[in-house]
Amino acid sequence: MQIQAVRGDITREAVDAIVNAANSSLLGGGGVDGAIHAAAGPELLAECRELRRTRLPDGLPVGEAVTTGAGNLPCRWVIHTVGPNAHRGQTDPALLRACFAHSLDEAARVGARTVAMPAVSAGVYGWAAQDVARVAVEAVRSWFGEVDLVRFVLFSPAVLATFEGELNGTPGHAPP
Numbered sequence: 182m183q184i185q186a187v188r189g190d191i192t193r194e195a196v197d198a199i200v201n202a203a204n205s206s207l208l209g210g211g212g213v214d215g216a217i218h219a220a221a222g223p224e225l226l227a228e229c230r231e232l233r234r235t236r237l238p239d240g241l242p243v244g245e246a247v248t249t250g251a252g253n254l255p256c257r258w259v260i261h262t263v264g265p266n267a268h269r270g271q272t273d274p275a276l277l278r279a280c281f282a283h284s285l286d287e288a289a290r291v292g293a294r295t296v297a298m299p300a301v302s303a304g305v306y307g308w309a310a311q312d313v314a315r316v317a318v319e320a321v322r323s324w325f326g327e328v329d330l331v332r333f334v335l336f337s338p339a340v341l342a343t344f345e346g347e348l349n350g351t352p353g354h355a356p357p
């Protein structure tokens with residue numbers, strides 16, 4: 182499996198699947214979740230509402246992942262995961278690791294071979310980008326399955342630098 186880190190807007194990624202840093206309601210929010218719903222259009226929200234009505238009446242638990250179509254996005258699937266919220270005391274790295282591992286499980290299940298992922302929990306949910314990068318890179322590296330490419334798509338140069346540092350074996354590398 183190839184692992185990349187790039188700067189960019191994940192809604193523009195023409196990979197098979199993108200991962201959404203959602204909340205348990207699956208009904209949208211701010212950050213990357215808001216950007217994904219805005220770019221995907223109402224079809225995505227309708228699919229999420231249907232999931233809530235059927236399989237997930239209580240919402241998606243932290244650390245789990247679920248897949249929908251992608252509406253108007255250039256990818257084929259959106260894999261929604263719920264990161265741990267540090268502001269609510271959810272600081273166990275195992276929960277964050279589960280987000281990345283379960284997202285890849287979902288990708289393999291639906292047949293997505295190329296996957297773009299954001300820095301789950303590094304925004305509204307208050308985790309340090311360095312911790313997210315360490316956990317995310319370790320989770321992806323130790324996952325085995327039928328996915329060819331994982332591309333971390335980071336919104337800011339500083340967060341990109343932390344992911345590059347983890348991938349290059351120089352964690353803690355400060356942005357210039």
Ligand code: AR6
Nearest residue numbers: 190191202204210211212213214216302303304305306336
């Ligand atoms: N492409 C890539 N990364 C992005 C984009 C984008 N278009 N937009 C933001 N980011 P956050 P969380 C980065 O807050 O911490 C929402 O309201 C952002 O800079 O989106 O898991 C949900 O509904 C940051 O580095 O997700 C939840 O309620 C990273 O994505 C809650 O926020 C994650 O930031 C989830 O919080």
